[in-house]
Amino acid sequence: MADPASAPRIDVPELTAFLDGHYADIRQLTRKHLAEHPEVLRDQIEMDPDDFRERVLEVVQEFAATGMLGVGFPEEYGGGGDIGASIAGFETLALGDLSVLVKVGVQFGLFGGAILHLGSRAHHEAYLPDLVSGKLLGCFAMTESGHGSDVQQLGTTATYDPEAGEFVLSTPYDLARKDYIGNAACHAHAAVVFAQLVIKGESEGVHAFVVPIRDEAGKVLPGVRIEDDGAKMGLSGVDNGRIWFDGVRVPRANLLNRYADVSDGGEYSSDIENRSRRFFTMLGTLVQGRVSVGGAGINAAKVALVLAVRYSLMRRQFGDPSADEEELLLDYGMHQRRLFPRLARTYAMHFAQETLVAELHEVFSTQAPVGDEAAEHRRRALESRAAGTKAMGTWLATDVIQECREACGGNGYLAANRFAALKADTDVFTTFEGDNHVLLQLVAKGLLTDYQSNFEELDQLGMVRFVSELAVETVVERTSAHTLLERVKDWLPGSDDPADDESGLRDPSYHLAMLRWREEHLISGAARRLKRGMDRKMPPVVVFSRVQDHVIACARASVEREVLETFVAKLEELPGDSAHRVAMTLLCDLYALSVIEDDKGWFMEHGRLTAERSKAVTREIGRLCRRIRPIALDLVNAFGIPEELLQAEMLVPLSGMPEHDG
């Protein structure tokens, strides 16, 4: 059914190199180490959870010993001094067992990241060498049972005792217990604890403290109580737990004091005057956690796609009785429709993630002085982009893995075919490191306020008040989409000529114009609704509640536009007449048209798509799927997932099985 003759010829290793980009070395190194431990995938299925936790720790420590996990830390502490590489390596771990990935993330990203970014030199010297080598195991105790999204309201207290020169950590009520803390139930010896810093009876806001929680023998220290969070949906190799503190004392030096300090006598000081801003500056340094999780989601989706596409090229069912063989699943139009737009979206998100990591690397590799407004704006934009990419990348994983599992029928349900763990382990990605809906609200806040200097202080109601005081035009003019508005206006009417329906459907300027117009229109509409609600004297909480879905739609639209821009720009890196350019263009067009099709109702509501053209978009998607069919296997193979990790039972041919069709 496909016409392989006219299909672009893919050089798989070369395309892998293109996807790997600047960080090919660390990605290949990570693949090599993963390929040496394919048995972890079976261990996850076969081992008792307690044993598997120990197994995962072993693997993490073995990986740590190679030095590959510490590349994000300064060289003087045994690291590699390359933040971008550390993320690229981390996300590549998602091709293997995800408990290993999350355990690495807790130790090196969260625990290590907090000490690196919130601590000063003394902390670095004290902790980083052992931390990087995997000798000092730690956890990141921020979330509480009562507060996950709104971390400014954490209940744990760290009260300064000037007599002793110590902080006293306490959990005042059960809702303030630390919860879901990875590494806490078994392995962590130290915790970075986020708590209200209380001096002379007043809270100075949430700060981070290094708190020992186990002794050398692994026994929980006095004053600390730890409970296992118990069985989880997935990630059985990660020991999540709850922690209570009952008057636990740590020296004054254990405050991670990069942004604020307490003197021996109990005087609080900080370079950042505004308390809320100070807190969000601290939080902002931890953005790499979100970037890492988003990347992990995108890479987990790749595993699902390789499995489903390969299976669909082995499995036959029904078909023309007069033919020798039944029909391959992938030759069914519906099967293509289920898999290829998701393949395109995964490629698109891969490039978006690559760009985000590059930006993260740049921002974090240059130390800007406190108060540099341009640098701060750039940081906020990075945080916003990280939030959006994390949300969309992890929802991508949930969606792609589910569809791929269903596309493999009963085989998809067996643990031996990897979907069980893929699905269960990634499920939490959508709500940890920031709930996706809350993250999209953060993105929207950035769009609506253009990262004002008081950006961080603005909670959702602050944002409502802020926006309501601006003219809508002001909001709109500040959006990044706005600069291209004129072009959009010029473009759309002409291309909507009903006599010329299918023309320009694959023109990237058309795609970009559509997504930019949508973003800008949504933003101005949301601003207008927020203002109107306030003008009518409705309580801000009600105004926000009613406009919330609109606000979130702004964020989605913005991320999708940004992802498309990145993909289109990426195409330019390939020679214009190359097969890879042709193939990537097919995927980019499919991504763009799928986004438009998914929201065609909105575009029609807003006069940006005629009925005829909308139908033409759907037809074009069908055509693109048929063109991708002959290269689908190459496109998933180019993800470079080691064969050792793809030993799914369903991909082993059984007798009676027809020949494999490439």
Next chain:
Amino acid sequence: MADPASAPRIDVPELTAFLDGHYADIRQLTRKHLAEHPEVLRDQIEMDPDDFRERVLEVVQEFAATGMLGVGFPEEYGGGGDIGASIAGFETLALGDLSVLVKVGVQFGLFGGAILHLGSRAHHEAYLPDLVSGKLLGCFAMTESGHGSDVQQLGTTATYDPEAGEFVLSTPYDLARKDYIGNAACHAHAAVVFAQLVIKGESEGVHAFVVPIRDEAGKVLPGVRIEDDGAKMGLSGVDNGRIWFDGVRVPRANLLNRYADVSDGGEYSSDIENRSRRFFTMLGTLVQGRVSVGGAGINAAKVALVLAVRYSLMRRQFGDPSADEEELLLDYGMHQRRLFPRLARTYAMHFAQETLVAELHEVFSTQAPVGDEAAEHRRRALESRAAGTKAMGTWLATDVIQECREACGGNGYLAANRFAALKADTDVFTTFEGDNHVLLQLVAKGLLTDYQSNFEELDQLGMVRFVSELAVETVVERTSAHTLLERVKDWLPGSDDPADDESGLRDPSYHLAMLRWREEHLISGAARRLKRGMDRKMPPVVVFSRVQDHVIACARASVEREVLETFVAKLEELPGDSAHRVAMTLLCDLYALSVIEDDKGWFMEHGRLTAERSKAVTREIGRLCRRIRPIALDLVNAFGIPEELLQAEMLVPLSGMPEHDG
């Protein structure tokens, strides 16, 4: 934010009784037994899978001993003689552990159902009493590794040996091994095996045979090989396995011979001449399996909704700093948007399932003679409706459970809060008992051919050829939607008056008209495209592939229309001025408008919705959500899920937690 004063007052037990309907007794009995075994939910989390399999068997046998699982079998064999009640009881089991449910389904629905419906009196006498009491455990060996959806192509053979008067069962190649067979790995002593009946070297097609597979001591019999399918995503309490047969001999009498028989000398005979039709008549008798799974999916979705709604009425986050308390999650507009349309859809599917069960009960409680065309047409319509309800009911479960789990944040990921098992256990529902996409194709075939007498013979390509030979008008006139077309035409233009946008948006005639028009238009469009493809001399396999998504869209549209019709009719059973009528009408309107909104792009493409009216639909959905907010807790409580089964850790208030808001 909500205005409880104006909300309808729900009497929860009374609403439960309304939902339980005709089968309230068996539902209550099942709830009672489930409530006596809440520990199974913990056992699933805590037990080793091998032990849990034994535990599940124990519970099933205990339930069997009460007689409640055999209600679908004739009274003379220890049953209750009520098919409808047996399904109602079965689907209620989905409120508890789902391994128990599936184990029951295998034993009583599949194994028992096959013997009841495909066997004759001798088989009933020989097997049913022990089967109903749970003494004789069996399995249903239809699916093979190579064929799940296209079961006419099964590879297992049962060759008649006239000398011995025996059938010899063989697995000719590995792809023909039986696979995913529940109860096979450990517990079944007998199997109903589907195999090609071979006489004198010729296959008479697939037939069912009773084959002993284990001896009294539980040892696998000679010639039978069984392997465990190994770990699965979920349903760890069900022992799925693979079976190979190597010359296993069974007496001639072990052919389940209700529809076809073999004489001692090896003469084949059947009242149904056409082979394919014979096979599908046999298959058709097994429709209750699909009805059961669809019902189970709908009930599992209810559990997720109760948990998420209750949690959202305890959990607070962010909100107005000047207020005493943070904001309840359920007071956020987006949270309502995420949960309430799904709540409405679950109610809608509940009533659709109730109607389907009533129809199944009637059809199966009246024995129609072979050849009664009207009865056969009714049976095919039932099969089609069962297929559609199963597909939509199980996708509902996947979607609702996922959204509810995400709506509970980190808590949703902990096994103690039930989502882990709910999600993993129900996941297979979308692909077992018929892959959902294949089932929707079956629905579409019915729509496109009006269940022609040769309906069953038509595979997908036969359907393409059949439709291509009809005039499109013929296809359309036969659709059930067509009878109301005139009304639709009259209705739509008037209500689309832009000056009167929000009028009639809650008029059920408008909703019905929209869904009927869509169904009919999709069917005629699909017929036209199939014809056009054939006219252009494209191979039928290519024609089908290209039109496949359109064909499946027909089926979805048809099910959604049918579900709405059922819901609207159901409202009539409630007094016009009752609070319950008001509440159910809110849900019915929300269901209808959500369906329209989800497909608003299509309606606009086809001139059935103006841009203004489309926006009005979205606004109305927001209003309906706000009206449902004060009664949401009552609406989920009315599902009548025993409190013993809702002991989720996250619903236990912790100190510091604000008061529960009803």
